[in-house]
Amino acid sequence: MRKLFEKPLFHYTLVLAMVSLVCGFAIGGVNAITQPIIENNIIEATNEAYRSVLPGYASSSELSISGDPKSIQNKLEVKDASDQKIGYIYKAYGTNRFGSMLIVVGIDNSGIITGAQFITINQTYQVNGTRTNLSLYIGSPITDLIPNGDIITGATFSLVLAQALLADIATAYENTQINLNHSLDFNSSIWQSEVTIR
Amino acid sequence: MTETKKVPAKKAVEEYKEPSLWEIFTKGILKENGLFVMVLGMCPALAVTATFEGAFGMSILVVIVLTLTNVTISAIRKLIPNTVRIPVYVIIIATEVTILKMLVSAFAPALDKELGIFIALITVNCIILGRAESFASKNNVVRSALDGLGVALGFGLALSIIGLVREFFGTGMVVLGKTLPLGFEYTIFQNVGLDKYAFSILVQPPGAFLVIGFLLAGITAFSQRKGAKK
Numbered sequence: 001m002r003k004l005f006e007k008p009l010f011h012y013t014l015v016l017a018m019v020s021l022v023c024g025f026a027i028g029g030v031n032a033i034t035q036p037i038i039e040n041n042i043i044e045a046t047n048e049a050y051r052s053v054l055p056g057y058a059s060s061s062e063l064s065i066s067g068d069p070k071s072i073q074n075k076l077e078v079k080d081a082s083d084q085k086i087g088y089i090y091k092a093y094g095t096n097r098f099g100s101m102l103i104v105v106g107i108d109n110s111g112i113i114t115g116a117q118f119i120t121i122n123q124t125y126q127v128n129g130t131r132t133n134l135s136l137y138i139g140s141p142i143t144d145l146i147p148n149g150d151i152i153t154g155a156t157f158s159l160v161l162a163q164a165l166l167a168d169i170a171t172a173y174e175n176t177q178i179n180l181n182h183s184l185d186f187n188s189s190i191w192q193s194e195v196t197i198r
Numbered sequence: 199m200t201e202t203k204k205v206p207a208k209k210a211v212e213e214y215k216e217p218s219l220w221e222i223f224t225k226g227i228l229k230e231n232g233l234f235v236m237v238l239g240m241c242p243a244l245a246v247t248a249t250f251e252g253a254f255g256m257s258i259l260v261v262i263v264l265t266l267t268n269v270t271i272s273a274i275r276k277l278i279p280n281t282v283r284i285p286v287y288v289i290i291i292a293t294e295v296t297i298l299k300m301l302v303s304a305f306a307p308a309l310d311k312e313l314g315i316f317i318a319l320i321t322v323n324c325i326i327l328g329r330a331e332s333f334a335s336k337n338n339v340v341r342s343a344l345d346g347l348g349v350a351l352g353f354g355l356a357l358s359i360i361g362l363v364r365e366f367f368g369t370g371m372v373v374l375g376k377t378l379p380l381g382f383e384y385t386i387f388q389n390v391g392l393d394k395y396a397f398s399i400l401v402q403p404p405g406a407f408l409v410i411g412f413l414l415a416g417i418t419a420f421s422q423r424k425g426a427k428k
Contacts, residue, residue, distance in 0.1 A: 011279060012279055016286065023290065034300040037305070038303045041303065041304065118311075122314050
């Protein structure tokens with residue numbers, strides 16, 4: 001057994017395994033303590049972002065995201081204090097070669113972007129430029145994304161990702177409108193058939 | 199042709215005086231400053247110094263990681279075989295940075311949002327691995343701790359100066375308490391009207407190169423002048 005320990009390969013493997021094990025336990029221990037707090041922080045940040053991207057936000061109900069692009073994580077129908085629908089909020093996540101980003105975008109009933117915010121922004125390059133890029137789209141119609149921040153900020157790759165996420169949100173928004181119109185048509189056809197029967 | 203005076207090896211060893219703890223601590227702050235003298239760790243210096251608070255936050259994190267890494271590596275240096283020392287150092291540094299990232303995400307979410315992925319990238323900061331390899335692996339825990347603390351404070355001081363210069367000249371004011379959990383929010387020079395004369399390019403990425411370039415030039419000129427006087 002002693003001879004086995006004296007073999008360099010075994011010795012190196014053992015040392016690396018022991019160090020990795022200790023480090024793994026340390027990470028696991030800290031993760032167990034901090035994970036609930038981090039999750040709570042993300043929920044709070046998300047709720048704060050929801051309120052700030054769509055002025056008048058009082059309550060929301062979650063809509064189905066089946067059929068929407070994969071980057072869409074959440075879709076909410078938002079109502080104001082008088083229980084009137086004021087728009088939608090979309091949460092989208094995407095990655096590029098410089099990292100990832102999680103954004104929240106508020107859209108009013110006429111399809112105008114009322115607010116856009118980052119919940120997490122893990123980009124190794126041009127973080128401030130990336131923030132500027134997203135803010136440039138506030139006030140634009142979601143289905144007609146004209147602004148181009150590249151010239152202003154120089155953050156090309158993050159702009160491409162932000163634009164891709166906004167395009168996905170536009171698709172999801174159109175899906176929501178189609179579903180809404182479909183249900184309205186369906187309701188009106190029921191109403192008409194009821195009228196005919198009477 | 200210049201003649202070099204040969205010193206016997208034995209005499210050279212006798213003449214070598216081990217630096218005191220104070221010398222170990224202070225050399226990293228000014229004489230061997232990681233950023234302004236050694237020009238190491240330029241990635242965070244360019245990326246997170248747009249605001250003073252961001253730069254100061256990163257400085258605190260680097261101080262914690264570098265001191266902890268030096269202490270840990272120094273403490274276990276006799277147990278680590280020479281062949282696998284670098285992977286072991288990398289595992290230790292990555293573990294400490296991961297733990298720190300979790301703690302920052304939990305207890306200072308605004309700082310986490312400001313620094314983003316650059317907290318995780320402390321792992322690949324060459325100053326940290328450099329000190330582990332060149333100092334902590336050869337010295338005792340106390341000396342390694344002081345070396346790590348000194349070098350990190352020097353690096354942090356440099357980052358904070360760059361951040362302060364960029365934010366002040368780039369926006370005309372300095373915001374405190376927005377990113378760091380200070381418990382209050384205060385803006386220095388807010389109503390002075392300096393924002394009209396701000397060079398906004400300094401808070402943009404090219405501003406980092408400009409400020410670091412001017413500071414490096416100034417420090418080099420100063421040290422050369424000092425050297426010439428001697």
